[in-house]
Amino acid sequence: MKKTQLEIINKKGNKLNAHLELPANQKPHSYAIFAHCFTCNSTFETVKNISRTLARYGFGVVRFDFMGLGHSEGDFAESHFSGNVDDLISVSDYLDEHFKAPSLLVGHSLGGAAAIVAASRLQNIKAVATIGAPASVSHAKRLFSEQVKNTEGNEPVEVTIEGRPFKINAEFVKDFDKTDLIDIVKSLRKPILIMHAPHDNSVGIENARELYHHAFHPKSFISLDDADHLLTKSKDSQYVGNMIGTWAQRYFDEVENEMLDPAGEQLVAHLNVKEDKFTTLMQTRKHSLIADEPASFGGDDLGPAPYDFLSAALASCSVLTVKLYAERKGWDLQEVYSYITYSKKHSDDLMLDVEKPGQIDHLSKKLKFIGDLTDEQRTRLTEVASKCPVHKTLTSKVIIETEQI
Numbered sequence: 299m300k301k302t303q304l305e306i307i308n309k310k311g312n313k314l315n316a317h318l319e320l321p322a323n324q325k326p327h328s329y330a331i332f333a334h335c336f337t338c339n340s341t342f343e344t345v346k347n348i349s350r351t352l353a354r355y356g357f358g359v360v361r362f363d364f365m366g367l368g369h370s371e372g373d374f375a376e377s378h379f380s381g382n383v384d385d386l387i388s389v390s391d392y393l394d395e396h397f398k399a400p401s402l403l404v405g406h407s408l409g410g411a412a413a414i415v416a417a418s419r420l421q422n423i424k425a426v427a428t429i430g431a432p433a434s435v436s437h438a439k440r441l442f443s444e445q446v447k448n449t450e451g452n453e454p455v456e457v458t459i460e461g462r463p464f465k466i467n468a469e470f471v472k473d474f475d476k477t478d479l480i481d482i483v484k485s486l487r488k489p490i491l492i493m494h495a496p497h498d499n500s501v502g503i504e505n506a507r508e509l510y511h512h513a514f515h516p517k518s519f520i521s522l523d524d525a526d527h528l529l530t531k532s533k534d535s536q537y538v539g540n541m542i543g544t545w546a547q548r549y550f551d552e553v554e555n556e557m558l559d560p561a562g563e564q565l566v567a568h569l570n571v572k573e574d575k576f577t578t579l580m581q582t583r584k585h586s587l588i589a590d591e592p593a594s595f596g597g598d599d600l601g602p603a604p605y606d607f608l609s610a611a612l613a614s615c616s617v618l619t620v621k622l623y624a625e626r627k628g629w630d631l632q633e634v635y636s637y638i639t640y641s642k643k644h645s646d647d648l649m650l651d652v653e654k655p656g657q658i659d660h661l662s663k664k665l666k667f668i669g670d671l672t673d674e675q676r677t678r679l680t681e682v683a684s685k686c687p688v689h690k691t692l693t694s695k696v697i698i699e700t701e702q703i
Contacts, residue, residue, distance in 0.1 A: 308365055308388040310376065315340065315369035316362035316389065318397075319353040321586070322568035322579040325556040326358030329393050330402035333386055333409030333416075334361070335430075335528070339368030344406065344528060344535040348429075351539025354579055354586050355546070356555060357402065360389055379412065379435050379477060386416035394422065401425070402546055407501060407527065411435050411479055414490075418482050425549045427491040427542045430527050432501045433508035435477045480512050489516045489549050493538060500527035518545060536600070554583045558703070577601070609638035612661060615688035620665075623682045629675050633668035636683070661692070 304316040317340060320326060330352055334345050340361040349359040364382050366374035377385075386403070393400050399422035405413030410431025417423040483490075490513050494506035510519050520541050525534040557563035567580040567589070576597040580587040589604055591597030602610065613636040624631035643660040645652045652658075665683055667676055683689070 304360065304362075304392070306362065306389055306392045308372075309384050310365065310372060310381075312365050312370065312372035314362050314365065314371075314385060314388065316360055317349075319349045319359045319361065321353045321356050321358070321555070322566050322581045323555050323557060324568075326353075327356045327553045327555070328402060328550055329358045329360070329398055329400040330404060331386060331389050331393070331400050331413075332359055332361040333382070333403065333405035333413045334364070334367075335407035335409050337367065338406070338409075338528075339363045341368065342528075343532070344530070347532060347535035348404065348406075348539040348542070351536055352404070352543050354539075354588060355543030356553075356581075356586065357543070357546075358397065360393065360400070362389055379408070382409070382412040383415045383419075386412055387419065390416070390420055390422065401550065402427070404542060405429070405431060406529075407431060408435070411477075414479065414486065415477060415482055417488055418486055423488065425489040425491070425546055426486070427493065427545070428509070429493045429522075429529070429538055430495060430498055430501050431492070431505065431509065433480060433505040435479050436475050480508065483509055483512045484514070487514055489518075491518045491520065491542060491545050493520045493522055493541065495522040495525040495527065497524075498527045516549075520545075532598075552584075555581045555586075557583065574598075605640045609640050609661070611688045612636075612663065612686075612692065613638045615686040616663065616665070616683040619686035620667075620679050620683050624669075624679060627675075629679075630670040631667060631679070634679075635666040635668075637664040637666075638662065663689075 302318040302320065304318055306314040306316050308314055332340075332345055332349050332352075334340060334342060338345065340346075340363045345361050349361045352359045362385070363370035364377050364385050365372035366377035390400050401422060401424040403413040403417050403420075403423050403425075404427045405411065406429045408431070410428030413426055413428060414431070417426045490509075492506050492510050492513070494501075494503055496503050506519065510517060522529070522534060522538065525531065529535040529538060555566075557566060565580060565582050567578050569576070569578045576589075576591040576595075577600050578589040580589060587607075588601035589607060590599055590601040591603050592599045595603075597603075616636045617634045620634050621631065639662040641660050641662070642657045645655045645658050650658070663683070665680055667679055671679070
């Protein structure tokens with residue numbers, strides 16, 4: 299994915315540090331905003347994983363630091379819950395002015411509560427997804443309530459939240475009691491996806507029950523089994539991103555991915571060299587794919603390797619060609635399997651007479667036919683599989699023209 303740095307000015311005049319994650323073709327069909335958890339920031343691994351995964355579904359995703367957090371300007375004491383909601387609206391306004399109004403809000407923990415409130419105020423938002431969100435905004439006060447219970451006035455007080463020092467004041471504390479989140483959920487009337495870990499020790503699962511109970515359909519719930527509140531395991535945050543991306547498709551119009559040249563390009567691949575190892579996002583006009591390398595090669599193993607896709611092209615083309623031939627002949631072919639193995643073999647082992655003996659690319663194709671077929675029919679189907687278009691392409695002279703644009 300490509301990451302674009304943004305500078306967004308919020309309602310208080312502070313500059314918010316923000317990143318826009320884009321799909322491979324750099325042309326998102328819709329925009330989304332990610333609201334991070336309380337005291338977190340946009341560089342938190344969970345935030346990056348979910349944002350980048352959503353980009354694979356064609357979304358342009360803005361992940362940003364709330365005022366007073368990360369690299370955004372302002373004091374944390376002024377970054378109370380109402381300020382978080384205002385920041386979300388400021389980011390929405392910025393996208394509307396410079397790109398396209400966002401239509402999806404995603405929020406983690408208290409950021410999920412802020413996403414719900416912001417969605418209730420923004421007509422352009424079509425759907426909301428929350429992750430480990432509390433059913434009450436004041437739930438967050440438990441993290442510092444004992445440290446401020448004897449304070450008076452509005453002078454800043456230093457507290458420790460999740461092991462880090464922050465300065466807050468009385469107004470910061472009082473602001474958490476101003477929002478009736480359940481009342482807002484009842485009147486939201488927008489598709490909502492509620493995701494929560496059953497054993498979340500920070501925000502109990504009963505919060506998800508409350509939100510789901512009071513929300514109106516269409517509403518969905520996904521249990522994040524064996525995950526913790528911060529989704530510290532990469533597989534959990536990637537799962538969350540995939541589930542949101544799949545769920546959101548129901549509420550967004552299906553559109554073709556735009557390519558560089560509407561009359562030419564059929565596929566685009568993009569690798570962020572600075573931020574990713576080998577994870578590569580690919581898009582055709584209607585589908586998104588991901589390629590990677592296995593961990594043994596230094597990759598993250600988030601998708602098939604390039605040669606896996608080569609083998610997949612040969613295997614799928616073979617079975618499709620066999621199916622069409624058998625149907626045309628009226629033969630009883632019920633199922634067909636194609637097993638492909640790519641390797642390097644020496645020309646001597648293959649008993650090939652070549653000018654310069656050496657290692658040669660080798661593809662092994664094994665076919666399995668299910669059905670009431672004669673031996674002659676099975677032999678003929680094997681021959682037909684070798685005549686599929688991809689097989690012919692791989693065994694013929696191929697010209698690849700490469701140019702820089």
